[in-house]
Amino acid sequence: MTLQSLxxxxxxxxxMGLIYALIAAGLSLIFGLMDVVNFAHGEFLMLAMYATFGxxxxxxxxxxxxxxxxxxxxxxxxxxVYLAVIRYAMRAKANIGMVQVxxxxxxxxxxxxxxxxxxxxxxxxxxxxxxxxxxxxxAGIFLPVPQLFGAVLSCLSFVALFFVIRRTDFGRALEATRxxxxxxxxxxxxxxxxxxxxxxxxxxxxxxxxxxxxxxxYIHPDVGxxxxxxxxxxxxxxxxxxxxxxxxxxxxxGLVEAISxxxxxxxxxxxxxxxxxxxVVFMRPRGLFGNL
Amino acid sequence: MSARLLEVRNVTRRxxxxxxxxxxxxxxxxxxxxxxxxxxxxxxxxxxxxxxGLYPPSxxxxxxxxxxxxxxxxxxxxxxxxxxxxxxxxxxDSMSVVENVVVGxxxxxxxxxxxxxxxxxxxELTGLIGRANAPAVALTPPEKRRLEIARALATHPKxxxxxxxxxxxxxxxxxxxxxxxxxxxxxxxxxxxxxHVMEVVMPLVDRAVVLDLGKVLAQGLPAELVRDERVxxxxxxxxxxxx
Amino acid sequence: xxxxxxxxxxxxxxAPRAEAGGRERERIDHDASxxxxxxxxxxxxxxxxxxxxxxxxLPLVIHDxxxxxxxxxxxxxxxxxxxxxxxxxxxxQISLGHAxxxxxxxxxxxxxxxxxxxxxxxxxxxxxxxxxxxxxALGYPFFRLRGHYFTIATIVVAExxxxxxxxxxxxxxxxxxxxxxxxxSWAHLQFAxxxxxxxxxxLGFALLTWLVTFLIEDSRWGYWWRAVxxxxxxxESLGVVVFRSKMAAAALSAFFTAxxxxxxxxxxxYIDPDSVMGFQLSLLIALPAVLGGIGxxxxxxxGALVLIPLTELxxxxxxxxxxxxxxxxxxxxxxxxxxxxxxxLTSLFGRTRKARATPQARANPxxxxxx
Numbered sequence: 001m002t003l004q005s006l007x008x009x010x011x012x013x014x015x016m017g018l019i020y021a022l023i024a025a026g027l028s029l030i031f032g033l034m035d036v037v038n039f040a041h042g043e044f045l046m047l048a049m050y051a052t053f054g055x056x057x058x059x060x061x062x063x064x065x066x067x068x069x070x071x072x073x074x075x076x077x078x079x080x081v082y083l084a085v086i087r088y089a090m091r092a093k094a095n096i097g098m099v100q101v102x103x104x105x106x107x108x109x110x111x112x113x114x115x116x117x118x119x120x121x122x123x124x125x126x127x128x129x130x131x132x133x134x135x136x137x138x139a140g141i142f143l144p145v146p147q148l149f150g151a152v153l154s155c156l157s158f159v160a161l162f163f164v165i166r167r168t169d170f171g172r173a174l175e176a177t178r179x180x181x182x183x184x185x186x187x188x189x190x191x192x193x194x195x196x197x198x199x200x201x202x203x204x205x206x207x208x209x210x211x212x213x214x215x216x217x218y219i220h221p222d223v224g225x226x227x228x229x230x231x232x233x234x235x236x237x238x239x240x241x242x243x244x245x246x247x248x249x250x251x252x253x254g255l256v257e258a259i260s261x262x263x264x265x266x267x268x269x270x271x272x273x274x275x276x277x278x279x280v281v282f283m284r285p286r287g288l289f290g291n292l
Numbered sequence: 293m294s295a296r297l298l299e300v301r302n303v304t305r306r307x308x309x310x311x312x313x314x315x316x317x318x319x320x321x322x323x324x325x326x327x328x329x330x331x332x333x334x335x336x337x338x339x340x341x342x343x344x345g346l347y348p349p350s351x352x353x354x355x356x357x358x359x360x361x362x363x364x365x366x367x368x369x370x371x372x373x374x375x376x377x378x379x380x381x382x383x384x385d386s387m388s389v390v391e392n393v394v395v396g397x398x399x400x401x402x403x404x405x406x407x408x409x410x411x412x413x414x415x416e417l418t419g420l421i422g423r424a425n426a427p428a429v430a431l432t433p434p435e436k437r438r439l440e441i442a443r444a445l446a447t448h449p450k451x452x453x454x455x456x457x458x459x460x461x462x463x464x465x466x467x468x469x470x471x472x473x474x475x476x477x478x479x480x481x482x483x484x485x486x487x488h489v490m491e492v493v494m495p496l497v498d499r500a501v502v503l504d505l506g507k508v509l510a511q512g513l514p515a516e517l518v519r520d521e522r523v524x525x526x527x528x529x530x531x532x533x534x535x
Numbered sequence: 536x537x538x539x540x541x542x543x544x545x546x547x548x549x550a551p552r553a554e555a556g557g558r559e560r561e562r563i564d565h566d567a568s569x570x571x572x573x574x575x576x577x578x579x580x581x582x583x584x585x586x587x588x589x590x591x592x593l594p595l596v597i598h599d600x601x602x603x604x605x606x607x608x609x610x611x612x613x614x615x616x617x618x619x620x621x622x623x624x625x626x627x628q629i630s631l632g633h634a635x636x637x638x639x640x641x642x643x644x645x646x647x648x649x650x651x652x653x654x655x656x657x658x659x660x661x662x663x664x665x666x667x668x669x670x671x672a673l674g675y676p677f678f679r680l681r682g683h684y685f686t687i688a689t690i691v692v693a694e695x696x697x698x699x700x701x702x703x704x705x706x707x708x709x710x711x712x713x714x715x716x717x718x719x720s721w722a723h724l725q726f727a728x729x730x731x732x733x734x735x736x737x738l739g740f741a742l743l744t745w746l747v748t749f750l751i752e753d754s755r756w757g758y759w760w761r762a763v764x765x766x767x768x769x770x771e772s773l774g775v776v777v778f779r780s781k782m783a784a785a786a787l788s789a790f791f792t793a794x795x796x797x798x799x800x801x802x803x804x805y806i807d808p809d810s811v812m813g814f815q816l817s818l819l820i821a822l823p824a825v826l827g828g829i830g831x832x833x834x835x836x837x838g839a840l841v842l843i844p845l846t847e848l849x850x851x852x853x854x855x856x857x858x859x860x861x862x863x864x865x866x867x868x869x870x871x872x873x874x875x876x877x878x879x880l881t882s883l884f885g886r887t888r889k890a891r892a893t894p895q896a897r898a899n900p901x902x903x904x905x906x
Contacts, residue, residue: 098825103874106868117859117860286684
């Protein structure tokens with residue numbers, strides 16, 4: 001293997017890794033806030049892809065321009081899901097962990113069914129857009145422009161996310177609520193509002209990823225499940241609740257995937273991810289940056 | 293007094309940079325009730341957990357009934373005859389009251405039927421027999437404390453460790469609790485009880501060890517300790533520190 | 536207990552045990568208590584026996600092959616979920632990767648039958664033991680993981696198994712294995728047209744897993760597992776070795792799940808990685824117990840009774856059309872039961888006992904009002 005092809009593998013791995021990190025960040029944020037794993041996260045991704053596709057099909061608006069609309073819609077969806085479903089799952093007196101797992105699972109299956117019902121199980125893709133088909137030649141390393149766009153958006157999102165958590169009132173409310181939801185109520189912060197905003201933010205993050213992925217990936221009601229598994233692995237690898245962990249683990253997963261696709265075979269690329277995950281979790285049961 | 297049951301020798305426990313117990317030594321004789329007291333943050337709970345086997349000491353050793361148990365796991369210590377309660381009650385909430393106690397009784401009784409009989413007898417002793425078939429979640433907080441004691445007793449311990457078992461009770465409940473502790477001792481079980489409030493334990497214990505800032509500050513008869521200036525100082529000092 | 540509420544007496548006056556008459560009375564009390572417990576257990580056995588007989592008689596009325604097929608699947612999932620319940624429900628370790636054990640059972644018995652001519656009866660035992668060993672090997676690293684970390688690890692392991700099987704050509708790869716048809720025979724568990732033998736096998740399987748759970752409920756392991764689930768630290772303080780308890784639950788649970796896999800392979804006579812190791816299967820194994828009542832004796836059977844016919848019927852009515860209605864019904868059902876009945880469907884029947892227990896708890900503080 002030449003140095004050039006190695007660099008090519010690493011570059012495409014990192015680009016994809018940044019997108020994985022973005023998907024995982026939303027999941028990790030929600031978990032850190034309220035100890036809930038959203039097992040409908042893949043379906044959120046799928047919806048964002050369909051939304052991008054739908055806007056494109058209906059108005060011919062380019063996915064790049066549609067992104068803000070999709071992200072806004074996903075924010076509303078996330079908040080709505082919290083208020084309509086998760087809020088009630090949190091009230092369970094028995095088996096609370098189980099209730100959350102299966103309420104979100106049921107939600108995911110329902111969303112998939114709805115997608116199949118309204119969008120049909122046909123495979124879709126956005127044929128023409130500004131970015132599709134372009135590659136950037138960087139000293140012989142070819143970077144597909146859509147993925148590059150996604151990677152840049154991902155970096156910007158992480159910067160914005162760290163800013164929101166560290167510097168804004170909402171971020172402080174998030175932080176305080178995850179520390180002690182009961183005490184927070186005493187200071188006059190509405191717990192439900194913070195949680196709903198948290199869910200909105202989590203869904204918005206996966207919305208960014210979905211709207212970028214719609215440019216270069218096929219769109220189908222089941223498309224979310226394969227990415228969801230990668231997202232769960234990424235979050236567990238980075239440590240549940242850690243945003244920085246999601247970023248680091250996302251990059252690692254992207255790299256490992258690109259390498260094992262070359263070394264093993266494309267159909268076995270997930271094996272590499274799983275193997276790394278299993279080894280890490282064996283040595284660090286709470287992931288690389290988990291501190292819970 | 294009679295034979296030595298438990299000996300803690302120069303035990304130190306660190307959590308990161310924090311020294312929770314520094315060079316603590318104490319002995320517990322068979323059949324006595326020993327109070328482990330001290331202001332908040334004195335290291336009582338850490339010492340208690342070291343004896344119960346929740347984690348090992350950083351240095352030092354613990355000997356129980358002539359056997360070195362410093363590195364033994366909690367279940368292994370239970371098998372040797374050490375039982376405990378928890379400061380924050382930890383009932384098994386998917387089970388009924390009697391089933392909670394059966395878990396403890398299975399330590400010495402292989403068969404479920406014998407374990408159940410033993411559990412019922414233990415509930416009788418602890419005054420919970422009327423609630424035997426209630427779900428554990430339905431118990432009131434003082435009842436849950438009794439359930440913890442019953443569960444621990446069902447393992448046939450030689451040494452019973454009570455972690456603030458009398459805290460947060462009304463005066464009449466506390467009196468019942470004191471009565472229960474006496475009854476347990478009458479059965480030949482040695483007791484170490486951690487308490488924060490001196491007034492509750494002093495009339496009950498034979499001897500007390502006062503911890504402060506992770507070290508043994510004083511030990512002796514309750515009557516002596518309540519007049520000991522260092523002890524008074526420690527409690528007052530802690531109150532000042534907290535304020 | 537009234538005497539104990541009198542403060543300030545010496546202890547001998549408070550303890551009724553001191554009198555011989557008192558001791559006699561308590562003895563009788565405990566025997567009565569043990570007796571009523573035993574009677575409750577016998578009643579459960581009787582209900583199970585009646586249910587079994589009723590199901591065994593069903594095929595006399597239901598001749599339709601399609602409906603008999605649903606009966607077989609319902610019984611099979613009841614048994615599988617009962618097996619899952621041992622680890623997930625009683626011991627509290629939520630596995631969403633049980634498909635790997637199911638797949639091991641299916642592949643081991645099928646490969647042994649196709650390549651060595653070994654009867655599936657032996658094949659399923661070997662598969663079961665193998666699955667139990669795999670569960671122990673996986674449990675060693677995984678039982679240090681808590682909560683969601685454990686659940687995600689189980690998903691990943693099953694997916695890894697799936698990928699390996701998809702790429703393992705000797706075992707048929709993605710194409711899978713077709714079991715060659717032979718004459719109808721109990722020894723080979725092959726019945727070309729008649730579904731009836733499968734109904735009886737599945738019934739026996741469901742009854743077996745129920746009986747195992749029934750026996751466990753009032754045994755050392757049963758109490759230990761529930762203690763581990765409710766509070767591992769408290770369990771350890773009472774002498775329960777948590778790690779060993781989880782390992783035992785995992786091995787037993789995997790063993791019976793693999794038996795189900797072997798049976799399924801014989802039943803459909805064609806297996807491929809997606810149908811015997813896919814994630815959907817892991818979900819279907821866990822769901823009946825969750826919907827029916829996790830960690831309960833009847834939960835898995837009750838959950839399977841609701842879930843399996845419903846999914847089968849909706850799939851055959853809507854599934855082929857690809858309009859997603861089957862998924863919507865399935866998803867909404869899971870969501871609604873999880874939200875509305877967190878304790879599962881069995882809690883609909885347990886109300887009388889709860890109702891009796893709760894007012895007592897409220898009435899009890901009379902002792903506190905005393906002094």
